[in-house]
Amino acid sequence: MAAQIHQLSLGPLTAHSFNADRSKVAVSPNSNEVFIYSSTPSGWVLEHTLAEHDKLVTGIDWAPNSNRIVTCSQDRNAYVWTLSQEGIWKPTLVLLRLNRAATFVRWSPNEDKFAVASGARIISICSFEEDNDWWVAKHIKRPLRSTVLSLDWHPNNVLLATGCADMKARVFSAFIKGVDAKPPPSVWGERLPFGTVCGEWGTPAGGWVHGVAFSPSGDVLAFVGHDSSLTIAYPTGPETPARAVHVLRSPTLPHVTLTFVSENQIVAAGHDCQPVLFEGDADSGWSLVKSLDTAGAAASKGAPPPPPPKAPGLAASTGGVGRLNNEAFNRFRSADAKGSTASPSALAPGVGAGVGPGGSSGSVAKHLGAVAGASVGADGELHTTHQNTITSVRPYSGTRENVDSVSTSGVDGRLCVFKVSGGTNVSGIQRGVASLRV
Structure with missing residues (x-):
């Protein structure tokens, strides 16, 4: 700090x-x-x-x-x-x-x-x-x-x-x-x-x-x-x-x-x-x-907990063409919001964004943040005092x-x-x- x-x-x-x-x-x-x-x-x-x-x-x-x-x-x-x-x-x-x-x-x-x-x-x-x-x-x-x-x-x-x-x-x-x-x-x-x-x-x-x-x-x-x-x-x-x-x-x-x-x-x-x-x-x-x-020591910060399960029937009611809930859209939305390249549905239960079932990471946290101070956490947030370029x-x-x-x-x-x-x-x-x- x-x-x-x-x-x-x-x-x-x-x-x-x-x-x-x-x-x-x-x-x-x-x-x-x-x-x-x-x-x-x-x-x-x-x-x-x-x-x-x-x-x-x-x-x-x-x-x-x-x-x-x-x-x-x-x-x-x-x-x-x-x-x-x-x-x-x-x-x-x-x-x-x-x-x-x-x-x-x-x-x-x-x-x-x-x-x-x-x-x-x-x-x-x-x-x-x-x-x-x-x-x-x-x-x-x-x-x-x-x-x-x-x-x-x-x-x-x-x-x-x-x-x-x-x-x-x-x-x-x-x-x-x-x-x-x-x-x-x-x-x-x-x-x-x-x-x-x-x-x-x-x-x-x-x-x-x-x-x-x-x-x-x-x-x-x-x-x-x-x-x-x-x-x-x-x-x-x-x-x-x-x-x-x-x-x-x-x-x-x-x-x-x-x-x-x-x-x-x-x-x-x-x-x-x-x-x-x-x-x-x-x-x-x-x-x-x-x-x-x-x-910037965000590498040791745990991944955020998975979202709570939806009530029965809610997931099915959001289906349909043009609702932007397909696999490709979810993948891009996750990458934009959390720095993860894997879609939320591809993650194992209890595994945070960017960490796959086999323990491999596709997130910014592992490839960038975990190098010099781990500035990007598993939650996709920037854990540094400065929030932009020095x-x-x-x-x-x-x-x-x-x-x-x-x-x-x-x-x-x-x-x-x-x-x-x-x-x-x-x-x-x-x-x-x-x-x-x-």
Whole structure:
């Protein structure tokens, strides 16, 4: 179960970001506005509304040290918001020079620049020009061939990881002369002029790369794809083979976001509606450890009891052509309502939906839910804290090297906090975990 659950919207939450002390949070309620909530003893209270954008806000990031917020939108613009002494958030113009929607934004670790992804096959690296009082962008274009979906900064403030809809995860140099100091040599290279491709990997089955993340040291890159894969790469240098590349193919629905919580642990979340923890290293490989959502432990929940028998004569009175009570219709109705592929009449007495007389299951509960936290129960219900896709997972407490808890937001309008140390052990669902391929 989540440590905190906040229902901030009746619609989807596109993105969220906390301030430094976690007393305020900025969220996008799937509109052109950004809501800033303040924590009070009675709950979250709406404090400010940022309404400068014309279309859907797609990305939010709150700089912890400078207390500035950057937002991007499908209107092809981005704004940097600064809190004035009067308590008003004032926007500063950003010259992105995009002809397609902006899709993602992140501050660099030093907060002196930020990166904006877009559907124009362009990444805008933005820095501040004091003379004109605006933010200007330098573009990274090649070899991007489709919409850039996600970004993550290396701890050295220069390297930038990107996930793209051309099925590739790449690491670029975002070095800007006059802004950045020359970074020390690393596994990504020594000479890093702007736009240098320092690494490139693809998803195993050609899925879009939804999320990317650097490890706390910056020496490991992880990314998740729409082919339900998690890839962890250990580079050794430019134009040299990687030390190791571990690929996990999951039978669950795809993850769309991830973050490192330590050098050897990753939390990923997405369409399976719950955050899951992976653990490993370059030598022994990686594996699924547990779900952070104890509410997702529905595999142990018993099947619902069979419906009571009807009174004599009622079953026969519903017969006739056109009454939609034939075997095929009952099969489809059961599949739609309970996730079962067997018709109710085919089930043995006392056996729940989706479990046949021989003990074999045709339900979503066995094939999906019983893999990563068993989110779908035998009753066909979703037994997770989030009731729809998780769109964002971010560190909440702890240090970069050892994150204690993570925050998540989703299509169900919920903002939740999960402890990394809690959750459900997957020892009882090894049948699903065994289908993971490394």
